Amino acid sequence: MSSSNDSGAKLISKGIAVVAFLFMLHSGYSAREYLLYSKSIGRQDPSLPIDIVLECLGALAVMTIAVVLGVGELRPISYEAEMKRYSVDGIYSRPSFQVFNHRGRFLHPLKPAVAITEK
């Protein structure tokens, strides 16, 4: 259940990120239009109106947050947290040096054989 909820939330945040990106494009387009317009009426002050700046910055903030939330499960960055995932058996095992003439084959002798079907 929780995983499906998670993926749903991720989808929503990805959607929000896309919408925010469109808003950012829109603010860029508005800025261009505004500058062309001011040039054509010969205005001296080329600074952008506050609503375009706010739209751009707001969209950027929303998009950053949405992308971070939608990217997947975040993992801790400390080396210790990473090491917690490994057990002492895994660390001390040397897979390239395994030997196979051991008692393993006598431990589960009565298991039914697996039939292999190749696809």
Next chain:
Amino acid sequence: MSSSLKLLAEIRQSSERRPFEVLKLSEPLLNKGSISQAGDDVWLVYEQVFIAAIDEGEIDVAKAVLEILHKRFGGSQRVKRLYGMINEAVGYPDEAKKLYDEMLEKDATNVLASKRLIALLKSQGQYSIAIQELVSYLDTHGNDFEAWLELAHLYLANHLYAQAAFCLEEVILQQPANHYFHLCYAEVNYTMGCLDIALKEYLRVVELSTDNVRGFYGIKLAADRILDITSHGAGKSRDSSHFKVENAPQKATLERLSQLATERLVAIYSGTNDATKKTVEAWLKL
């Protein structure tokens, strides 16, 4: 991807040796053919199942899997190595050796083949030759920490602690933040009686890994033994010949370290059941 494929991938990445679980998880996958859901990883899964199968002595399964791998990667050296391994498992070490030698003839730098040859010597109980081979292997591949670790364990199997400690130093040099290697190094030093180094390394273990029980037990043991030796007069006890008392911390520091280890151990075990708690407290002499 199905949950058993995920579990198999987890086991593969942890490099733990759990052949029984691998076979159990892969049995339905192999029978139903749903193993192909693994995508590109399917060949890794086959290799994993193969190694688990020869570990468990399921030679029929191993042969069937090997057939599939051989069909896909005909001239592959990696598959040839698997042929060598199945020969080892069924008791034809000479055949296996021949295959590995052929691999090395084709490519003298084939790391996997050289490692198998050393493992083969180990499986035949020829430890001293295996050590010789591994030492010359490490002359060329000095950055292979797995080989250093293997050499350390070969030395340990022959009670050559000083040599093992040297190998573990090399391993620590390559992975200084991995507390498991510090732990092993500390234990080897403790066994040799180098209590000052052992104590330092145990402290490093608990520094790198919060509330590491094995580390705290080690601190307590090492600190108490140094205290014991120093209080009986340095030089008289045969234990003190392996380390200089001057290198160990002050008496007050040692007492506080021992106390701290006791406190932490009690705190760590406070959440467990009564029987465990009693055992721990009895050992700690509370």
